[in-house]
Amino acid sequence: MTDTGKKSTMSNDALAQPIDALAEVHALTEAATTAGYAPSIHNTQPWRWRLTDRTLDLFTNRSRVLTVTDPDARLATLSCGVALHHARMSLAAQGWRVTTTLMPESADPDHLARIHVDGRAPVDLPATLHLRAIPLRHTDRRPVQGEPVGxxxxxxxxxxxxxxxxxxxxxxxxxxxxxxxxxxxxxxxxxxxxxxxxxxxxxxxxxxxxxxxxxxxxxxxxxxxxxxxxxxxxxxxxxxxxxxxxxxxxxxxxxxxxxxxxxxxxxxxxxxxxxxxxxxxxxxxxxxxxxxxxxxxxxxxxxxxxxxxxxxxxxxxxxTDPADAGPPHAPRLPADQIIEQP
Ligand SMILES: Cc1cc2nc3c(=O)[nH]c(=O)nc-3n(C[C@H](O)[C@H](O)[C@H](O)COP(=O)(O)O)c2cc1C
Incomplete structure (x- = not known):
């Protein structure tokens, strides 16, 4: 009996391994895709994601940094920070526990962050609300009306x-x-x-x-x-x-x-x-x-x-007036142009 129990536990673990790995890749892909909704200076979307194993790495995409307006890439980096937070919210809302490291490689200043999946976690409810708001968010350049913000x-x-x-x-x-x-x-x-x-x-x-x-x-x-x-x-x-x-x-x-x-x-x-x-x-x-x-x-x-x-x-x-959907959303690059997968 004991042996059988042992075997069954081992085979469950063996089965759980590939399924979890697939689930992690799916969650990380979803996170990088969600990050694509982030606002950025002139909608340049100056980010690039690399997905390997249990890790999602964020890089500055230099070809989309505004060399005249933003020579130090401060606004590009800030935009990438928004994308990073969107990715974190996606993972937390899907019930993943992660470790995020900023500037993980001192030799590469374009390597902005690394998100490593540590395991499962309870679904984070505030993150779920944020995740719902991500595709609704947009920039509205019309004059502000109504009451001032409370x-x-x-x-x-x-x-x-x-x-x-x-x-x-x-x-x-x-x-x-x-x-x-x-x-x-x-x-x-x-x-x-x-x-x-x-x-x-x-x-x-x-x-x-x-x-x-x-x-x-x-x-x-x-x-x-x-x-x-x-x-x-x-x-x-x-x-x-x-x-x-x-x-x-x-x-x-x-x-x-x-x-x-x-x-x-x-x-x-x-x-x-x-x-x-x-x-x-x-x-x-x-x-x-x-x-x-x-x-x-x-x-x-x-x-x-x-x-x-x-x-x-x-x-x-x-x-905002809840009945007013506001201006149309700015376009976004397709996910396969911002995510590199092995
Ligand atoms: C760092 C940063 C700076 C921005 N600066 C301005 C700005 O000066 N004027 C403006 O009208 N919009 C500004 N925006 C808004 C962007 O133009 C907008 O996020 C982008 O066009 C994408 O559109 P969306 O926010 O509707 O998705 C800025 C956004 C970011 C993230």
Whole structure:
């Protein structure tokens, strides 16, 4: 009897091995595919995943980094951080326990992270909610209307950001005017540079590579009436906007202790956590990165933080009308173009 029992346990283990391995590959593929929904600067999707055994590695895809707008790849790295958090949420929602290592190879700065599957875990319910919000999330450049974001919602978004090791500062009214001036200065500085204009036109005009870039459907038909100027894409799109002023907008800044690639990755994870929490709370998010792209205005943002931290990204928050589906979603690259499998 004992022998039989032993045999049966051994054969179960032997059977469990290949099934688990297949399940892990499936879960990791699913995680990298889900990560493809992440927002990125100009929808460049500057990531590449490599799936081996029980491991998913995340790399910067240098061919999709904006060399003029983002020479240090800070916004590309931040975008990859969002993708990494999306992948983690997918795995947690599927009931997998993982270890995530940032910058696992000091010799390769493009190797941003490694997710290793450690085993099964109970399904993580908050991650399940986030997973549901991932395909619904999108960038809405229309003026914000209705009531300003409530304190409870702001607290939930702040807590989600801080849980990922980044801080969130809510701008005071006078700081919103300072931000407006910084955003305006940054965009003028960039627009004066032909190489910058060419890069913007490449990713947001008719030439954008298939599956990437910002379509006209997501770009307003005319300049919106906003205190803080939105991104000037150099042309008008097809997104209908009201003539209302976005007086109800609340502006927040993601910031942190240091200004290194690991911090930008964490900021991306915080952006993901904050944005998904915002959706769950009926709040829309519009990133404003122009003031971060230009050194002088990035320093001006730093002064707004009393120089206690480094600014990573500014976000406009507003309440959403649940009946309004918003602008169409920007395209994405197919999974087989972002995931390498052996
Ligand atoms: C790091 C980062 C910076 C961004 N900066 C801006 C910006 O300055 N202005 C803007 O209109 N959208 C900005 N976006 C939004 C992207 O354009 C948007 O995520 C992308 O086009 C994909 O569209 P989706 O968010 O609707 O999926 C930014 C997104 C990220 C992640």
């Amino acid at each position: 304190q409870q919602e702001l607290r939930a978004i702040t807590a989600a950001v801080e849980a990922e090791g980044t801080w969130l500062h809510t701008l005071r009214p006078e700081q919103v005017f300072e931000l407006a001036s910084a955003a305006d200065h940054a965009q003028r500085t960039e627009a004066d540079e032909p190489a910058w204009r060419d890069e913007l036109a490449y990713w947001t005009g008719g030439t954008r590579p298939v599956g990437t870039g910002i379509p006209d459907a997501a770009i307003p038909t005319r300049a919106t009436r906003t205190t803080v100027p939105g991104r000037d894409f150099g042309h008008h799109g097809d997104l209908r906007v009201s003539a209302d002023h976005d007086k109800a907008a609340v502006f927040v800044m993601l910031y942190g202790r240091a200004d290194e690639p690991t911090d930008w990755l964490r900021a991306g994870a915080a952006l993901s956590a904050g944005w998904l929490t915002a959706i769950e709370s009926g709040v829309s998010v519009l990133p404003h990165s122009a003031p971060v792209e230009v050194l002088a205005t990035r320093q001006a943002l730093r002064v707004m933080l009393a120089s206690v931290g480094h600014p990573y990204l500014v976000l406009r928050l507003g309440t």
